Amino acid sequence: MAATPDMRASDGDRDRVAAALREHVAEGRLSVEEFNERLEQLYRSRTYGELATLTADLPEIDLNRLPAAAESAQPLPARRDDKARTALKAAWAGWAGITAVNWVVWLTIGVTSGHFVYPWPLWVMGPWGTVLLAGTLIGAVAKPQRRR
Template identity: 70%
Template sequence: MAAAPEMRASDGDRDRVAAALREHVAEGRLTIDEFNERLEQVYQSRTYGELARLTYDLPEIDLHRLPAATESVQRPHPARPDDKARSLKGAWSAWATASGVSWMIWLVTTVASGHFIPPWPMWVMGPWGVILLINTIASAGGRSRGGA
């Protein structure tokens, strides 16, 4: 039995329309602003007719076979060569920042206590720095072997 436009919609019906709208955004048929407007209206809708008006200008979508999700799985985004270098630069920046903060805390507590406190920041920066150094060397070796 086909649902009449004046029949009340369930939460599941609204969720299916919301999922279809998300898919249309992924396919580029709707802008984010249009999606947000329609999504707000989806959850305010009470009948099948109100839900149908939100998707009248869009093609039907089979939610069991989501085109955008299928394509993104089949064609993974290729990594750019400079991504690894940028990642290493970020890792070294985080290491330097954490090390600097640790050394400042050590210095303030040593001065405030009035006696020498063993330099514990070495335990923070040492192992982390060794691992970063190994990754940096391995990355540089891979780049020269991969050759341009």
């Protein structure tokens, strides 16, 4: 059934007209005062005909194809520096987690047996930490921070 000017409009219809009016203000076709007047009329409107009079002197806008909506729909590409920084943080977090687990195991064995053995977790955290530290320092030297 086609909408006639005498048919009642829904809240969704009013919202679509309000969005179109906002876009016309953003493009400079309406002043803020005109927008406020039309918005007041919009929410008093009951039929499609009354809604149509609010935008009769304005060009139609396809709200699904707005430039701002198209740009915001596309995710921004991740920068290479951000990916490297995230990977480095994950590597350090893995090192810290595994190191903590090893020290807890060593401490538990020492407490339950009554004597502490050689601190073997050093052999896990030392070489791995050294490699991570070298990678972090080399990465920081290879990619100097840009000044803005």
